[in-house]
Amino acid sequence: MIEFITIDKINLRPGQYVPPFLELLVAAARRGEPLATHVQSIVASFGFEMFEYGVSSTPQPDSHGVTFLYSTADGSWLRHYDRMGYIEIDPRIFLTCKSAVPMIWDQTTARGIGANVDAFLDDALRHGIGSGLAFMWHGPWDRHMAVMFNSRLRVNDEVRVKSITRNLSDIVMFGHYFHEIFMLPALKLGRHSASATQPLSKRERECLALAAKGLTTKDISGRLDISSRTVQFHFERIRDKLGVANRHEAIARAVQTGVIPGEWTAPLSRPTP
DSSP states (O other): OOOBOOOOOOOOOTTOOOOGGGHHHHHHHHTTOOOHHHHHHHHHHTTOSEEEEEEEEOSSTTSOOEEEEEEOSOHHHHHHHHHTTGGGTOHHHHTTTTOOSOEEEOTTTTTTSOHHHHHHHHHHHHTTOOEEEEEEEEETTTEEEEEEEEESOSOOOHHHHHHHHHTHHHHHHHHHHIIIIIIHHHHHHTOOOOOOOOOOOHHHHHHHHHHHTTOOHHHHHHHHTOOHHHHHHHHHHHHHHHTOSSHHHHHHHHHHTTSSOTTOOOOSSOOOO
């Protein structure tokens, strides 16, 4: 389940500079108008059809984190992405997670890493995502911000790459401004839109079952051969789906509802969230 965050406030003080290409978007926000059309117009001006923004913050490895997403993508793709656990194999994520340098990718440059990545690229292409630009940067409290611009084009030829690089400074500026102006108010309030409860994915059930046996994030990471950040992401989704505050409550809820085997017994003392 991917939950959307809606834009309804702006974080802009008098005198702060707004680049010209964002003026209409900021003006619309101040008037309280829906912003999706304005966002899509800016994205199209950069030569892309889809925009995705995600942020995840986790104060401590085993503590409660929050994940938010704003996207112009079709909701069916986002739900499918979550259900398939693509966060683990999406090259737009793992190839940028340790660098703030933008990555221009397509169906040729991102292939050959592994069969699972190739399968993801095939699936993404069927959903209208054939190439694009992605970058990530890191903030305080282990907060990771990912920005992705997607296109239906399968291959970026020389003309296409030059067009993207020519707009690169504005594209990156848009990502930063989008976070600072529109996302920070929602993140500070901890607000996201409500969505129907969906079942846990196979990987989420695996993480929860291992946690019920007492394994930590690091332990689960080693057991499943995925990164600690990915494990934490799964637990963020688990907490959202089960409507609980922390990992301890998630385990208890999962046992009560039969999501994982019931031999787990709650400890007498309440663990650290």
